[in-house]
Amino acid sequence: MDITTSNFNNKPTSFLQELDLRHHLHPFTDHKELKIKKPKVVVRANGVFIFDNDGKKYLDAMSGLWCVNIGYGRKELALAAQKQMEELPYYNTFFQSTHPPAIELSSKIASLAPKDLNTIFYSSSGSEANETNIRLVRHYWASLNKPSKKVIISRKNAYHGSSIGAGSLGGMSSMHAQGGLPIPDIIHINQPYWYGEGENLSPEEFGKKRALELEDKINELGSENIGAFIGEPIQGAGGVIIPPDTYWPEIQRICKDHNILLIADEVICGFGRLGFWFGSESFNIQPDIITIAKGLSSGYQPIGGSIISDKIAQTLEKKGGEFNHGYTYSAHPVAAAVALENIRILDEEKIVEKVHKTTSKYLEEKWLSLNDHPLVGEARIKGMMGAIELTPDKSHRSAFPLNEGQAGIITREICIKNGLIMRAVGDKMIISPPLIIKKCEINELMDLVYKSLDESKSHLEKLGISFR
Numbered sequence: 001m002d003i004t005t006s007n008f009n010n011k012p013t014s015f016l017q018e019l020d021l022r023h024h025l026h027p028f029t030d031h032k033e034l035k036i037k038k039p040k041v042v043v044r045a046n047g048v049f050i051f052d053n054d055g056k057k058y059l060d061a062m063s064g065l066w067c068v069n070i071g072y073g074r075k076e077l078a079l080a081a082q083k084q085m086e087e088l089p090y091y092n093t094f095f096q097s098t099h100p101p102a103i104e105l106s107s108k109i110a111s112l113a114p115k116d117l118n119t120i121f122y123s124s125s126g127s128e129a130n131e132t133n134i135r136l137v138r139h140y141w142a143s144l145n146k147p148s149k150k151v152i153i154s155r156k157n158a159y160h161g162s163s164i165g166a167g168s169l170g171g172m173s174s175m176h177a178q179g180g181l182p183i184p185d186i187i188h189i190n191q192p193y194w195y196g197e198g199e200n201l202s203p204e205e206f207g208k209k210r211a212l213e214l215e216d217k218i219n220e221l222g223s224e225n226i227g228a229f230i231g232e233p234i235q236g237a238g239g240v241i242i243p244p245d246t247y248w249p250e251i252q253r254i255c256k257d258h259n260i261l262l263i264a265d266e267v268i269c270g271f272g273r274l275g276f277w278f279g280s281e282s283f284n285i286q287p288d289i290i291t292i293a294k295g296l297s298s299g300y301q302p303i304g305g306s307i308i309s310d311k312i313a314q315t316l317e318k319k320g321g322e323f324n325h326g327y328t329y330s331a332h333p334v335a336a337a338v339a340l341e342n343i344r345i346l347d348e349e350k351i352v353e354k355v356h357k358t359t360s361k362y363l364e365e366k367w368l369s370l371n372d373h374p375l376v377g378e379a380r381i382k383g384m385m386g387a388i389e390l391t392p393d394k395s396h397r398s399a400f401p402l403n404e405g406q407a408g409i410i411t412r413e414i415c416i417k418n419g420l421i422m423r424a425v426g427d428k429m430i431i432s433p434p435l436i437i438k439k440c441e442i443n444e445l446m447d448l449v450y451k452s453l454d455e456s457k458s459h460l461e462k463l464g465i466s467f468r
C-alpha cells in the first residue's frame with residue numbers, strides 16, 4: 001500500500017504559497033503583510049532542525065510553538081498512533097465510558113504531578129483546558145455553597161490561549177482590543193516584569209511588590225468574590241518573563257491566606273522545560289490546578305488538560321450531579337497513546353533529568369554571556385526558556401527611537417535568513433529549544449545568535465541608531 005501524506009509534497013514553493021494565500025487564514029498573522037513576505041513552507045523536520053520546501057535548514061530554537069520537547073522525527077510516536085488507530089481510533093469518555101489509553105495516561109500524569117494533584121480533565125489544547133478551568137473553579141465554589149466566588153485574577157501580558165474565556169484570562173491588550181474581550185469577572189493585575197517595569201527597585205523588592213498587588217486586589221474586591229488566581233510560572237508568549245525569586249512564594253501565601261485557588265498554567269513549563277516535570281516544582285509552589293498541553297505530547301498530537309487537586313475532585317464527587325462540560329475529543333485515545341509514548345521517552349531517556357543536570361546549565365552559561373553584547377540590555381534564562389532584551393543603551397534599559405517591536409522584527413528576519421528560528425516579542429528575542437538539544441547544537445545555536453545580533457546591530461546603525 002502506497003500512502004501519501006499530501007499530494008502537495010514536492011510541488012514548487014511559489015505554487016504552494018499562492019494557493020495558501022488564497023485559501024488559508026493564518027493564526028496571529030497580518031495577511032496584508034503575508035501577501036508580500038510569503039509564508040515559509042515547512043515540509044519536514046528531524047531532531048532540532050526543520051526544513052523548508054526549498055531544502056533550507058533551520059535550527060528550531062522555539063520547538064515549534066514551545067512544544068516539540070523530545071525533538072522532531074521520533075518514529076515511536078508514529079507507531080503508537082498507528083497501533084492505537086488500528087485498535088480503537090476513537091471513543092468518547094462521556095456517559096460512563098472510558099478506554100485503556102485514558103486510564104493509563106491519567107495514572108501516569110498523576111504519578112508525575114506534584115502531590116495532591118491526581119485527577120485529569122482532558123481537552124485538545126491549552127485554550128480549551130483554561131476554558132475548563134474557568135467553569136471548574138466556579139462550579140467548585142458553587143458546590144461548596146459559595147457561588148459568589150466567581151472572579152478570577154490574572155496578570156497583564158499573560159497568555160492563556162485564544163478562545164473567548166482563555167483570551168480573557170490572558171492579559172494581552174492586542175487580543176482584548178478585538179471581539180469584546182475580556183468577559184466579566186476576570187481581573188488583571190500587573191506582571192512581575194523586572195527589566196521592563198522594575199525601575200529602581202531591586203528584583204527581590206519588585207517581585208514582592210508585584211505579588212502584594214494580588215493581596216490588595218483581594219482586599220478591594222473581597223475574598224468572598226474571588227475564586228482563583230491564574231499565572232504561568234514563567235510567562236512564555238509575553239516574552240519569557242522570569243519572575244524574581246520573591247514572587248511565587250508570596251503569591252502562594254496570599255492564595256492560602258485568602259482561600260483562593262491557585263492555577264498554574266504550565267502549558268509551556270510542564271513536561272521538562274524547566275528541568276522538572278512541572279515548573280511548579282522549580283518555583284516550589286503547590287497549585288490546586290495545573291493546565292497542561294504542548295509538551296504533553298511534544299506537539300505530535302493535539303492534547304491538553306487540567307490536573308486537579310484531590311480537594312477539588314473529592315468536593316465534586318461528594319456533592320454529586322454532573323459537571324455539565326466536556327469535549328468530543330476529551331482523552332482522545334490516539335492523542336492519549338501518543339502522549340503516553342512521549343512521556344515514556346522523556347522518562348526512560350532521562351531527558352528531564354538531563355535538562356536539569358547538564359543541558360540547561362550548559363545553555364545558561366552560554367546564553368548569559370550575551371549580556372556583554374552591545375545590542376543586549378538583559379539576557380535571562382531559566383531551564384530551557386531564554387530571552388534577550390534589545391536596547392540601544394544598556395545602562396538605562398532604554399527603548400529604541402523606532403516603533404516598538406521594529407528592532408525585534410529586523411532581528412527575527414536576520415535570524416531566519418541565517419537559518420535560526422528565534423521569536424521576537426516586541427523588542428525581546430526568545431528561545432525555547434527542544435529539550436534533547438545536544439551540546440554541539442547549542443554551540444551552533446549560539447554562533448547563529450551572535451552572528452544575527454551583529455548583523456542586526458549594523459542594520460540598526462544604518463537606520464541611524466547609535467549604541468551606548
Ligand SMILES: *Cc1c(COP(=O)(O)O)cnc(C)c1O
Pocket residue numbers: 124125126127128130159160161162232236237265266267268293294304
Ligand atoms: C500556548 C499556551 C496556551 C494555549 O494553548 P493552545 O494549545 O494554543 O490553545 C495556554 N497557556 C499557555 C501558557 C500557553 O503557552
